[in-house]
Amino acid sequence: MIIQLSKQITEEQKQLVFTSIEEQNCKWREIDTQLGSYLLVLGKIGFDIRLIGNLPGITDIHRVTDDYKLVSGKWKTHPTAIVLDDQVSIGAGDLTVMAGPCSIEGEEQILATVEFLEKLNIRIMRGGVFKPRSSPYSYRGAGIDGLKLWHSICAPRGIRIISEVMEMDQIDAMYPYVDIYQVGARNSQNFNLLDALGRIDKPVMIKRGLSGTIDELLYSAEYVFSGGNEKIILCERGIRTYEKAYRNTFDINAIPILKEKSHLPVIADPSHGTGIRSLVEPIALASVAAGADGVIVEIHRTPEKATSDAQQTLDFDEFGRLCAKARAVYNLVAG
Ligand code: PEP
Numbered sequence: 001m002i003i004q005l006s007k008q009i010t011e012e013q014k015q016l017v018f019t020s021i022e023e024q025n026c027k028w029r030e031i032d033t034q035l036g037s038y039l040l041v042l043g044k045i046g047f048d049i050r051l052i053g054n055l056p057g058i059t060d061i062h063r064v065t066d067d068y069k070l071v072s073g074k075w076k077t078h079p080t081a082i083v084l085d086d087q088v089s090i091g092a093g094d095l096t097v098m099a100g101p102c103s104i105e106g107e108e109q110i111l112a113t114v115e116f117l118e119k120l121n122i123r124i125m126r127g128g129v130f131k132p133r134s135s136p137y138s139y140r141g142a143g144i145d146g147l148k149l150w151h152s153i154c155a156p157r158g159i160r161i162i163s164e165v166m167e168m169d170q171i172d173a174m175y176p177y178v179d180i181y182q183v184g185a186r187n188s189q190n191f192n193l194l195d196a197l198g199r200i201d202k203p204v205m206i207k208r209g210l211s212g213t214i215d216e217l218l219y220s221a222e223y224v225f226s227g228g229n230e231k232i233i234l235c236e237r238g239i240r241t242y243e244k245a246y247r248n249t250f251d252i253n254a255i256p257i258l259k260e261k262s263h264l265p266v267i268a269d270p271s272h273g274t275g276i277r278s279l280v281e282p283i284a285l286a287s288v289a290a291g292a293d294g295v296i297v298e299i300h301r302t303p304e305k306a307t308s309d310a311q312q313t314l315d316f317d318e319f320g321r322l323c324a325k326a327r328a329v330y331n332l333v334a335g
């Protein structure tokens with residue numbers, strides 16, 4: 001059960017609520033986020049809401065039967081929108097497109113991408129500076145200096161940055177330069193990292209693990225929310241199956257089921273979800289048709305020269321066509 005507390009609740013009033021919960025043999029956990037204060041009540045199913053419903057300082061009470069609570073769609077009447085600024089929000093009833101290279105490589109590449117994104121009126125650029133690579137000999141990213149350079153080019157133009165954080169130590173170092181932290185598939189259940197991201201006030205996009213279930217992704221999101229950060233985006237990026245014809249199997253079912261189970265915005269990553277350039281557009285369009293709030297796509301001016309994930313990276317023309325079609329599909333399904 002989730003009890004929403006009023007901003008004006010006094011310590012005395014809180015104590016009355018705590019006592020009432022304990023009298024019913026339940027445990028509670030207090031959660032303060034950027035947006036609200038909540039009491040999570042864990043315990044017996046037959047909790048009698050009437051015994052606390054009239055106590056002062058409570059604004060609402062919701063019974064949530066799911067094991068994850070705060071990210072469940074059972075208690076919010078509207079989908080959550082993640083607002084970055086007046087111009088940019090995710091899940092607010094418009095298609096969000098994020099695009100950029102797999103890895104940030106240098107000034108020339110950043111500038112070319114930014115100028116191209118501006119032409120398409122795309123406000124969020126993706127790129128990795130800390131790269132999780134299967135082989136230790138592959139390119140592992142431009143690091144914090146690469147992020148600073150990237151930020152110095154994007155910030156004056158109002159382009160927002162999403163980039164992967166791989167470990168707790170990087171959170172503070174990245175903080176001034178990122179707008180959205182990405183938790184990669186390999187870290188989807190790194191609970192220490194998720195806990196730490198719960199303590200900051202910037203949005204976090206959590207990717208589904210390589211073999212993660214839908215519930216595991218939602219529990220990961222619950223870690224961040226219960227740590228105090230409500231600004232969460234879920235991302236389907238394909239899972240590992242027995243099929244070897246493509247890098248990962250994009251789970252299209254994940255999109256509508258996540259939208260059904262949770263109030264959080266859902267983004268599709270058809271680049272990692274397929275691993276093959278020719279599949280990126282059809283799977284992006286299918287995701288939008290399935291109800292995704294947006295897509296995140298790997299692009300490069302010269303994909304064949306990209307330092308990582310070249311085989312799944314679109315060139316600018318391919319991506320421009322994808323965007324136009326994705327918007328048309330979005331208008332069709334949202335209308
Ligand atoms: C990425 O977005 O560059 C990335 C490494 O993705 P994933 O964690 O989904 O493999």
Ligand code: MN
Nearest residue numbers: 102298308309
């Ligand atoms: Mn990549």
